[in-house]
Amino acid sequence: MADIRHHIILRECVRVLIPVILLFALYVQTHGDFSPGGGFQAGVIFASGLILYGLVFGQEALLEFAPLHILARVMALGWLLYVGVGFACLAMGGNYLEYYVLNADPLAGQHLGIFLIELGVGVTVAATMVVIFICFTARQLPAPADD
Amino acid sequence: MITGHLPVIAVMTPLLGAILCVLTRSSILAWGLTLIGAAIPALSSLIILVQVLSRGMLSYHMGGWEPPWGIEFRIDAANAFVLVIVSAVGLCCAFFARKSVDEEIPQSSQPLFYTMLLLCLGGMLGVVATGDAFNLFVFLEISSLSAYVLVAMGAQRERRALTAAFNYLIIGTIGASFYVIGLGLIYMLTGTLNMADIAVRISTLGDNTALRMGFAFIMVGLSLKFAMFPLHFWLPNAYTFAPSVVTAFLAGTATKVALYAGLRVLYTMFSIGFLFQTETMLYVFLPLGLAAVFAASITAIFQDNVKRMLAYSSVAQMGYLLIGISLANIGGLMAAVLHLFNHAILKSGLFLAIGCVVYRTGSCSIAAFRGLGHQMPWTMAALVIGALGMIGMPATVGFTSKWFLVLAAIDSGWWFVALSIVAGSLLTLIYFGRIIEAAYLQPAPENSTITEAPFLLLLPVWLLMITSITFGINSELPVTLARAASQALFLDPHNGLPPQVSP
Numbered sequence: 001m002a003d004i005r006h007h008i009i010l011r012e013c014v015r016v017l018i019p020v021i022l023l024f025a026l027y028v029q030t031h032g033d034f035s036p037g038g039g040f041q042a043g044v045i046f047a048s049g050l051i052l053y054g055l056v057f058g059q060e061a062l063l064e065f066a067p068l069h070i071l072a073r074v075m076a077l078g079w080l081l082y083v084g085v086g087f088a089c090l091a092m093g094g095n096y097l098e099y100y101v102l103n104a105d106p107l108a109g110q111h112l113g114i115f116l117i118e119l120g121v122g123v124t125v126a127a128t129m130v131v132i133f134i135c136f137t138a139r140q141l142p143a144p145a146d147d
Numbered sequence: 148m149i150t151g152h153l154p155v156i157a158v159m160t161p162l163l164g165a166i167l168c169v170l171t172r173s174s175i176l177a178w179g180l181t182l183i184g185a186a187i188p189a190l191s192s193l194i195i196l197v198q199v200l201s202r203g204m205l206s207y208h209m210g211g212w213e214p215p216w217g218i219e220f221r222i223d224a225a226n227a228f229v230l231v232i233v234s235a236v237g238l239c240c241a242f243f244a245r246k247s248v249d250e251e252i253p254q255s256s257q258p259l260f261y262t263m264l265l266l267c268l269g270g271m272l273g274v275v276a277t278g279d280a281f282n283l284f285v286f287l288e289i290s291s292l293s294a295y296v297l298v299a300m301g302a303q304r305e306r307r308a309l310t311a312a313f314n315y316l317i318i319g320t321i322g323a324s325f326y327v328i329g330l331g332l333i334y335m336l337t338g339t340l341n342m343a344d345i346a347v348r349i350s351t352l353g354d355n356t357a358l359r360m361g362f363a364f365i366m367v368g369l370s371l372k373f374a375m376f377p378l379h380f381w382l383p384n385a386y387t388f389a390p391s392v393v394t395a396f397l398a399g400t401a402t403k404v405a406l407y408a409g410l411r412v413l414y415t416m417f418s419i420g421f422l423f424q425t426e427t428m429l430y431v432f433l434p435l436g437l438a439a440v441f442a443a444s445i446t447a448i449f450q451d452n453v454k455r456m457l458a459y460s461s462v463a464q465m466g467y468l469l470i471g472i473s474l475a476n477i478g479g480l481m482a483a484v485l486h487l488f489n490h491a492i493l494k495s496g497l498f499l500a501i502g503c504v505v506y507r508t509g510s511c512s513i514a515a516f517r518g519l520g521h522q523m524p525w526t527m528a529a530l531v532i533g534a535l536g537m538i539g540m541p542a543t544v545g546f547t548s549k550w551f552l553v554l555a556a557i558d559s560g561w562w563f564v565a566l567s568i569v570a571g572s573l574l575t576l577i578y579f580g581r582i583i584e585a586a587y588l589q590p591a592p593e594n595s596t597i598t599e600a601p602f603l604l605l606l607p608v609w610l611l612m613i614t615s616i617t618f619g620i621n622s623e624l625p626v627t628l629a630r631a632a633s634q635a636l637f638l639d640p641h642n643g644l645p646p647q648v649s650p
Contacts, residue, residue, distance in 0.1 A: 076169035083163050086155075096155040098211035 043125025078123030221278025329364030391502030399495030439466025518591025
């Protein structure tokens, strides 16, 4: 993809599109509890922004921005956030994932709990989607030993 | 206060440990996390078992949502017993993993290997703990997907692990899909996914074709997962080419957990009163169980790879379990639960012992066993104890379960079945005889410098074997537990006591 320099229209369009896609992902992420959407959809949209970047500017550029070992850890962090909220609810005296206990006001607690859970889902899904894309397109994966 | 949360702690700690394993780079640290992640569920399940036996069924409401709307973890004597079995086998395998994995898995993939091991364990514990039929599917997939990866990790040693894992993936996914299709039909009919609630609604529904289809899809799906005889063809390759510790772990847990799910469907969601089910058990499970005992045992006799031999032996043991279930009375069910316990302990013990041999000789062909009786006396002694247990010699736990199985068959007046069980044991004697003959009666190859396996590997093997002997000589405890479990499944899910809602 060294000749991306010659595709000025493609390059400039993508440059405009990517921030909008990422922003829309964040919108879907944060408004999941009021409108259709939520962590999974937001994660996929966010990943599609990164995948578009990889398609146009080449895989090396994408891997430079998001190396595999970082992606693997981001995947785990989103998951950790989810499980962490579950255990936090336990620690604060509720059942597993019983968000009411997260705040003195049960409604606010419910709100906070679902928001954090969805954030965890979004982060994990976004990282997983990008990793799947890299796995399918890479001729040869960088060895996991570089990790 | 914490005791009320034990069901969720038992299931979630391995999953939490799995995440931390991804984040760590050091394989030692990952192993430590695996040990902790396996020890906490083992401890919790023991406490849960004591609680359930003394105070009756335990119900945990996920997120505080009341069942049947929310997801419920519902633990009675049956799943408490299976929880203890699975987590104990998991702990032994986790302990064994360190040295064996060092030998068989490249250093850089080790943290991810432990991640998968913990995920698999957590998924299985979830299947056993949950009282929600769809949640069961999710946990079943967590454990299965990680099991496919674990099998594929044998590729470092033997490339054929990749095709074995791929076959396992395809078959396992078909099984899971069938389960979901069947569950979809049930959901359509009843409008609920909570098992206890499904049971109530099915009993008022009466027999109809959709219900039969749902039952059939679910049972075929689960049969693929627990390797019922003609659906077992994924199992021998997967067990043969997987890393040693994975084989031991899966042999002791994966098929057992799927069979437990089958028991839940047969006895909790549906019931013996459902005529279609009773006929299925009589005309499908019983002949297939008998066929498994003979066909798989005879195939096992002709195997030259010891792991493959024991894999076929596993298929045969699933046959005994099916026979016990198909008797459709409480004696048969109790014998099946007891056999599930005994087979989980013995088979993982045996595969771990073979793991010791692979660690020293690098091979699991029967030729590699020549003379090992003198070179690796402790490993081989454990193997002999395990073999005696599988054959069903008195003073091992294998005898107890086969004894009750034969008794149950005679009680039903099925003399032919009782004789077949005994004949199957003789076939077991033949294939284990081949290993023991090679190990003790044949001379070691010249210039062989094989020594005893390290203590760290022997310890879990012997723990499992001593368990087998202890409970074989004094079989009161496992028999009591199996009886309570079968009563919980068969007669009275509430164990005579109102459910305790926790916390």
